Amino acid sequence: MNTHDEDRIKHLLKQAMPPTGDTGPERDLWPAMLQRLDVQPGAPPWFDWALAGGLAVFAIVFPASIPVFLYYL
Amino acid sequence: MNTHPFLRAFLAGAFVPTLILPLLLLGSILIRLKFPIGPVERGLIFPMALVPSLWALWNMLWLYSHTRTHLAIGSHGAILPLLLMPCGAVLARRLGILAIGANGIVWFQSLHVSYALVAPMFLAALVAYYLGWKYIVGFLNRVLGIA
Numbered sequence: 001m002n003t004h005d006e007d008r009i010k011h012l013l014k015q016a017m018p019p020t021g022d023t024g025p026e027r028d029l030w031p032a033m034l035q036r037l038d039v040q041p042g043a044p045p046w047f048d049w050a051l052a053g054g055l056a057v058f059a060i061v062f063p064a065s066i067p068v069f070l071y072y073l
Numbered sequence: 074m075n076t077h078p079f080l081r082a083f084l085a086g087a088f089v090p091t092l093i094l095p096l097l098l099l100g101s102i103l104i105r106l107k108f109p110i111g112p113v114e115r116g117l118i119f120p121m122a123l124v125p126s127l128w129a130l131w132n133m134l135w136l137y138s139h140t141r142t143h144l145a146i147g148s149h150g151a152i153l154p155l156l157l158m159p160c161g162a163v164l165a166r167r168l169g170i171l172a173i174g175a176n177g178i179v180w181f182q183s184l185h186v187s188y189a190l191v192a193p194m195f196l197a198a199l200v201a202y203y204l205g206w207k208y209i210v211g212f213l214n215r216v217l218g219i220a
Contacts, residue, residue: 051200058197065194
């Protein structure tokens with residue numbers, strides 16, 4: 001196979017498989033990834049605090065429920 | 074981190090009950106030594122053998138389904154007691170650690186729980202599971218890259 005044949009095959013291959021146009025992201029994604037990794041999760045909403053408080057009060061008022069809870073955990 | 078997401082979901086789900094198991098075992102030994110109560114050892118079968126696997130499978134189910142259901146992890150976890158509680162009660166009844174009396178349920182042949190407390194306890198279990206799944210399992214899922 002000479003150089004002419006190689007060039008011809010390259011040309012034919014390029015014709016058969018045109019560029020997809022998907023050349024990757026337009027901007028650098030790494031800073032956004034770092035920013036996302038640095039974000040601390042927000043504080044729990046008041047509703048979850050209220051639920052946790054209610055649960056604690058329930059366990060204090062009805063301590064007999066604690067072994068039953070542990071059985072299901 | 075795109076490989077084996079279901080294996081990671083299994084591990085994240087099993088984490089919490091597995092961590093609590095030694096404490097549960099220690100607590101049962103101490104209770105057994107201190108108080109003359111019923112068959113505590115039989116009461117460990119459900120939490121030690123079944124609950125960790127059920128948590129793990131439930132987390133795998135969440136991973137499989139949440140792209141379609143968009144159900145938050147806390148809400149998904151809060152559904153689990155609906156399955157666990159009847160299963161646990163049936164097993165406890167079979168093992169002789171739960172007796173149904175006229176005024177309430179007797180656990181471990183000594184712990185009396187009145188019927189009036191059953192519904193609040195069930196609600197409390199839903200709350201505990203909601204919080205546990207939202208904050209602990211959710212955190213583990215994020216750490217393992219599946220949430």
